[in-house]
Amino acid sequence: MNQLEIRKLTMKFGGVTAIDGIDLSVAEGEIRGLIGPNGAGKTTLFNACSGRYPITSGEIIFGGERVHGLKPHEICRKGLVRTFQHVTLFKGFSVLKNVMVGNHLHANHSYWGSLLRTPRTRRSEAESARRAREILEFVGLGNILDREAAGLPHGHQKALGIAIALAAQPKLLLLDEPCAGMNNDESREMIDLVRRIRDTGITVMLIEHDMKVVMGLCDRITVLSFGTCIAEGTPAEVRENPEVREAYLGSQANVA
Ligand SMILES: Nc1ncnc2c1ncn2[C@@H]1O[C@H](COP(=O)(O)OP(=O)(O)OP(=O)(O)O)[C@@H](O)[C@H]1O
Known part of the structure; x- marks a missing residue:
């Protein structure tokens, strides 16, 4: 089809x-x-x-x-999700955090929930981190979760760009x-x-x-x-x- x-x-x-x-x-x-x-x-x-x-x-x-x-x-x-030729990362964030931000699009918590950090939001954030780790493992960046995105070599930046896109569940x-x-x-x-x-x-x-x-x-x-x-x-x-x-x-x- x-x-x-x-x-x-x-x-x-x-x-x-x-x-x-x-x-x-x-x-x-x-x-x-x-x-x-x-x-x-x-x-x-x-x-x-x-x-x-x-x-x-x-x-x-x-x-x-x-x-x-x-x-x-x-x-x-x-x-329908795209990546860009020039990777757009949140440079000051860690590798893991970058993918969690991508995940946010599908996260199951409300604005007020995020603000008040309700138990439901915390569960949802933990789930988001778990998924982000899984995706990063998949793209080969599982061993550099805490590295700052800005300092990564070019190949890793590209892989991270794809991980962010995958977090949006394309x-x-x-x-x-x-x-x-x-x-x-x-x-x-x-x-x-x-x-x-x-x-x-x-x-x-x-x-x-x-x-x-x-x-x-x-x-x-x-x-x-x-x-x-x-x-x-x-x-x-x-x-x-x-x-x-x-x-x-x-x-x-x-x-x-
Ligand atoms: N925002 C825009 N404003 C004006 N013209 C544009 C814009 N975007 C693309 N164009 C024009 O549209 C045509 C196609 O450009 P496009 O960037 O899609 O080509 P491309 O095949 O991706 O090229 P490249 O391989 O060089 O990236 C070009 O003539 C380009 O100048």
Whole structure:
């Protein structure tokens, strides 16, 4: 079943058409890659799906429900959760606290409960800490719970960004360049993490410029160019597609 259906989506910024009538569907349980030369519209598509920017026209259907027009936190609560290319952490907080803040979205305590620290709130906070530990264990940061987020190496910051997103209990996770700026070892760990996330039943759509990562990790790939979808298929199909090769000619990226 398709979990995400984007129909005739158009996104305009003043005179610039960043997305021009795109149709795209993502099946439950797949890892989908979104690639394309600089300025193709990839980030704009993520921003549209997550409610960051209002859409100009078209529809975004998630789990059978229209989500365009909803606020970012409402979309997030429905299970469509994104990470950012540049990790946004609460720098002064510990690793654990960062994930607990992410958890808060689904926490089961009221404003007054938080203020008065009622027994129910304390139970709920303990549960939130337990879940945060579990998620951090899962992403490989279980041994640095008390470290301050600001001082973490790049690979760990990226993993923490994903842990925060996982705390929001996604059904579909949008990952913006998960391997950007990583060395080979960090990239390998990230690829393994994305696969394990999918194995827990979460669908993944990711933007990534590193073709080795995209081709090795994704079940299917959608290729954007100048705001339109020029190809979609398995990594092998996309690699052989002449239009895709043409779109990348002259750019630094190589559809290896
Ligand atoms: N907030 C905005 N205001 C004006 N123009 C924008 C805005 N966001 C994106 N654009 C324009 O929309 C087009 C698509 O940009 P977008 O960032 O989505 O591309 P991209 O495929 O993510 O590129 P990159 O790989 O370089 O990140 C570009 O021409 C960009 O300048």
